[in-house]
Amino acid sequence: MPILSINHNSLEFQPGMTILEVARKNNIHIPTLCHLAGCTPTGQCRICVVEVGGTDELLPACETPAGEGMKIMTHSPGVHEARKTIIEMLVASGAHNCLVMQSPADSWNSDQKGIMEQPWHGGLCPAYGDCRLQDLAVEYDVHVKEDHLAWEGHPLDDATPIIVRDFSRCILCGRCVQACNDVQVNLAITPPWGRRADHPEGWYPAADYEACTHCGECVQACPVGALFDRKSFGKALANEMDHIRTTCPYCGVGCQLLLHVKDGKILKVTGVEDGSPNKGRLCVKGRFGFDFIYSEERLTSPLIKENGEFRKASWDEALDLVAQKFTTIIQESGPDALAGVSCARSINEDSYQMQKLFRAVFKTNNIDHCART
Amino acid sequence: MRHPEIDTWNGKARDPDLSVLDMEKWPGRTTLRAIMGWNGIKVWDKTVDAVALLAAYLEKTKDESCGQCTPCRLGTVQMAGLAKGLTQGRGKTEDLTRLKFLAVQISRTARCDIGRTLARPVLDLMESFSKDFEAAARGTKRVEEGQAYTSLVTAPCVAACPSHVDVPFYLENIRMDRWSEAMDKVREDCPMPGTIGRVCVRPCETRCRRGNLDEALAIKGLKRFLADREMEGKLTPKPLAPPKRPERVAIVGAGPAGLSCAYYLGRQGIKTTIFEAQEGPGGMAAYGIPSYRLPRSVIAHEAAGVEALGAVIRYNTRVGRDITLEDLAGQGYKAVFVGAGAPGPTRMNCKGEDQGYENFMPGVDFLARAARGEKPLNGDRVAVVGGGNVAMDCVRTARRLGFTDVNLIYRRTEAEMPADALEIKEAREEGVNFHMLMAPIEVQADADGKVSGLKCLRMELGEPDKSGRRRPVPIEGSEFVIACDAVIPAIGQACAVDQFLPQAVVSEWNTLVADKTTGQTQVPHIFGGGDCATGPDILIRALAAGKYGAKSIVRYLDTGDCTPGPEDLMEALTGNPALFETDPPLPYPGVTRREEASVLAPETRIQSFDEVEAGLSPAQARQEANRCLRCYRILVAAL
Structure with a gap:
């Protein structure tokens, strides 16, 4: 196998691997912002640049092929300076207030106060504590001068019921574009890039709601607080929530969910990035359809209808009634007068029992599953 | 200086x-x-x-x-x-x-x-x-x-392309699946993308920096990809609705240069009338390039696009015979663009070529008649003389017309052949016999005046000539005869603009004399370009001549003058490759291969004139476009 060196360590690699892949395989940390696992690297954010011996250019680790004998430095002073410059530019390019939130309000300058007055900016950023840009700004000790801030004039799209697109926090990394087009293939977010002269209004990855399914893949891909869901907005900081992995109950695919839970209550759901079968992907139901579990209108006991009115009943009473009516129907009309529809939200074992009940006990093949409709 | x-x-x-x-x-x-x-x-x-x-x-x-x-x-x-x-x-x-x-x-x-x-x-x-x-x-x-x-x-x-098509722009838009935007940009500089996407000799690809790394981008294939989508109706082009202008411009020839000029004048709202001697559009692209490389439907589509912009094509009308330049001036045309091409054959300077033997026919005539569905020559064995793309078109067309013993005769070696390497490869796959270092000295015929053979002389390479290629020198006493039923000389084409143009704008080689930048001649309202000015040249240069001619004509109509401006000077300046030459090598290994379109098998393709090459698929196109390094300057x- 060919060999290269990263930070003076000789490492083997497979031809065709990128520098980033070689580094990650060897637990060498190179920061990324725009890199989205499973997609063709776009090399847009330039945070992953590294020094390669023999050239003055810095090369993006995410899309540069590893080469025999390459001498790579991932954290040289030049790399550090370049990354810091880029992070500085990104922080200055939008309404990023997180770095001053802990200083007293009377110490804030007019830009910072102005940001706080914008819609969805009154409190902490929804990504606070779980933001890659914030992490990098802290790690690279970035400070932005007041007169460099360009926080005004960005569009805001909060017209739909679930997702808010606040482009004043957008760093144009393009992850939402790839999440929509390459991961979910909904083709709702057209790549906005092109000559600035042809885009006087700027480049914003806006969603086309004719094509959008509100699956929220873009929200999960957003590394900052530009895309967020209304449901969890302002409810908890990232580090206040527990994460519980579970299986989505909506259909038979079995997507892996990560429940973000605070005080025993689910606030947000994301896909488990490395979990099969969904590898982080979710549909609109799995990601956003969870708050019914806290509904006051949920049934808590069986109900029996008598004289047009429901009354509460015990499980024993209800099941006895059903068993008796089924028996009567079978006696009068035969077992094919009955049919069972098993719920897609049931676990596999329950669905198995259900068909056993219908085939072995009731002696009918009239058994189906609601996910087939 | x-x-x-x-x-x-x-x-x-x-x-x-x-x-x-x-x-x-x-x-x-x-x-x-x-x-x-x-x-x-x-x-x-x-x-x-x-x-x-x-x-x-x-x-x-x-x-x-x-x-x-x-x-x-x-x-x-x-x-x-x-x-x-x-x-x-x-x-x-x-x-x-x-x-x-x-x-x-x-x-x-x-x-x-x-x-x-x-x-x-x-x-x-x-x-x-x-x-x-x-x-x-x-x-x-x-x-x-x-x-x-x-x-x-x-x-x-971009600089290598005579028409300066913005290659990185449209490649990037293909990468982002924005096909319509990509095509709008292509059409700003290339009015016949379906044609160029199939038959261009690709000066751009030879200068592609990716070529220093692994392989040059498939720029031609990507342009064809867009043209194919356009013909399928999958694009929504930006509407062109220029304000209509009263002036009318006459164009001589509906070949690439003429169509291009009409297209770009049309984009400026200027109505044009194209006078075309043949019965259909395309000029050499239609009658010189066989349909297995360039289907007729593509040319028809592209000519229709020009007509949609307000051009009227009058077929079977030869300027100089059916109508004169004076007539046109009398009919109110404010300017004339001459794109008459180089449709005449050139002589081989060998014995017997002007005896009118049966089954002796110049390559351009052979291809034109084959394009009209005829089988212009008879027999089984044919000898084609020449080493350019027209010669390749002749041998491959002959193969498709049923000649079983097809011979190409060229006086230098394959290394000096001006034909596209792919054409040479595909001709060889189709069973064409290549005879290098031979020059014809006599076309021989039997008593009935039918071609019976071609007498040749063997050559060897001597000192390099002006073009840098080694000059072929005859070997004394090496004469021999290739027995054949037909002979096709395909060694070049000639212009014949003296038939209708004033003597002042015609050179001693019968070409049009026009300014290289503006296309304007000594007679201020006469412009021109393409093969009729340069002699036989590549198609994209003819399209470029039409584009720049249109630009100059607009300037002339607006101001009465078409002196080139500073932006023209800048373009001329970047035409010099020396400006670019010190690019350092790229500091990483090339690991990608260019995407290739599928081609018909040789034994299938010689059965018909069906198109040999298929286009790239959307996935291939996206993959390929992603290889562009965007070397903007x-x-x-x-x-």
Whole structure:
């Protein structure tokens, strides 16, 4: 196998691997912002640049092929300076207030106060504590001068019921574009890039709601607080929530969910990035359809209808009634007068029992599953 | 030639031969005071306002930034702002440091060459005019009002293309699946993308920098990909609704040059009438290129696109026979564009070629008649003389018409053949016999006057000639005869514009004499270009001649004059490959292969004139476009 060196360590690699892949395989940390696992690297954010011996250019680790004998430095002073410059530019390019939130309000300058007055900016950023840009700004000790801030004039799209697109926090990394087009293939977010002269209004990855399914893949891909869901907005900081992995109950695919839970209550759901079968992907139901579990209108006991009115009943009473009516129907009309529809939200074992009940006990093949409709 | 007073181009390693900068000879009498671009600066007039030039350069760079990578997107805005501040007396000394710092940072980290090429000119200019910049930072520099600029965005591939199609632009849009935007851009410079996407000889690909790494981009294939989608109706082109203009322009010839000129005049709202001697459009593209390489439906589609813009094509009308230039002037045409092509055969200068033997036919005539569905020659054995693409078209067409023993005779070796390497490969796959280092000396015929053989002489290569190719020298006493039923000379084509043009604009070789930049002739309202001016040349150059001719005609109609402007000078300047040559090697290994379209098997394709090559699929196109390195180059000049 060919060999290269990263930070003076000789490492083997497979031809065709990128520098980033070689580094990650060897637990060498190179920061990324725009890199989205499973997609063709776009090399847009330039945070992953590294020094390669023999050239003055810095090369993006995410899309540069590893080469025999390459001498790579991932954290040289030049790399550090370049990354810091880029992070500085990104922080200055939008309404990023997180770095001053802990200083007293009377110490804030007019830009910072102005940001706080914008819609969805009154409190902490929804990504606070779980933001890659914030992490990098802290790690690279970035400070932005007041007169460099360009926080005004960005569009805001909060017209739909679930997702808010606040482009004043957008760093144009393009992850939402790839999440929509390459991961979910909904083709709702057209790549906005092109000559600035042809885009006087700027480049914003806006969603086309004719094509959008509100699956929220873009929200999960957003590394900052530009895309967020209304449901969890302002409810908890990232580090206040527990994460519980579970299986989505909506259909038979079995997507892996990560429940973000605070005080025993689910606030947000994301896909488990490395979990099969969904590898982080979710549909609109799995990601956003969870708050019914806290509904006051949920049934808590069986109900029996008598004289047009429901009354509460015990499980024993209800099941006895059903068993008796089924028996009567079978006696009068035969077992094919009955049919069972098993719920897609049931676990596999329950669905198995259900068909056993219908085939072995009731002696009918009239058994189906609601996910087939 | 005027030498620059300050010259850092290529780091002064060597002064590339920029003879085009002999600006005293430039017809527009435009002179550049200074240029700054990817490889440094050249200053002819030291009194130029360098601070304002920097601001103009950075403003241009900012405008070209595409928004994808952070340093270029945000850094160019900061830099342009700082430079503007300097010109407005708002500068600070630390701004100079910051400008230099950002220039280096952007160049080191940007995604493409818009940003990557920025440091060198900025640092060179700031260093060469450091006193001016310091004065500007202190607010003590006099600001020159009204310094004018011109700029040009190019790339090695764009500069190599005679029509300067913006290749990186449309490749990137294909990568992003924005096919319509891609095609709109192609059509700004190439009116026949389906044709060019199939038969272009690809000067762009030979200069593609990716070729230094692994393989050049499949630029031709990607253009065809767009053209195929257009013909399928999958594109939504930006509507063209130019204000209608009253002037009418006459065009001689519905070949590539004429169609191109009509297309671009149509985009300006000018109605044209094209007079075409043949019964259909396309000229040499239709009657010289066999349909297995370029289906008729493609040419019909592209001609229809020209007609949709207001052109009327009058077929079977030969200017000079059916109508004269004086007639046209009398009918109110304000200008004429001559794109008459080079449809005549040239002589081999061998015995028997003008005896009128049966089954002896020049290549252009053979191809034209085959294109009309005839089988113009009979027999089993044919000898084709020549080494260019027309010769390849002849042998491959002969194969499809049923000749079983097809022979190509060329006087040099395969290495010197001007034909496309792919054509040579595919001809060989189709069973064509290649005979190198042979020259015909006599066409032989039997008693009935039918061709019976071709007497040849063997050659060897001697000293290189003017073209750099080694000259073939006959070997004494090496005569021999190739027995054959038909002979097709395909060694070149001739122009015949003297048949209808005034003597003043016709050269001794019967070509049209027109200005290379504007296409204008000595007779101010007569313009022209393409093969009739250059002799047989590549198709894209004919399209370019039509495009630039249209531009000049509009200028002529507007002002009565079509002197080239500074932007033309800039284009001419970047036509010099020396401007680009010092690109360092790319510092990583090439690991991608270019996407290739599928082709019919040789035994299938010789059965018919069906198109040999299929187009790229959308997935292939996206993959291929992703390999583009976007080697954009920005040049800004102070006038």
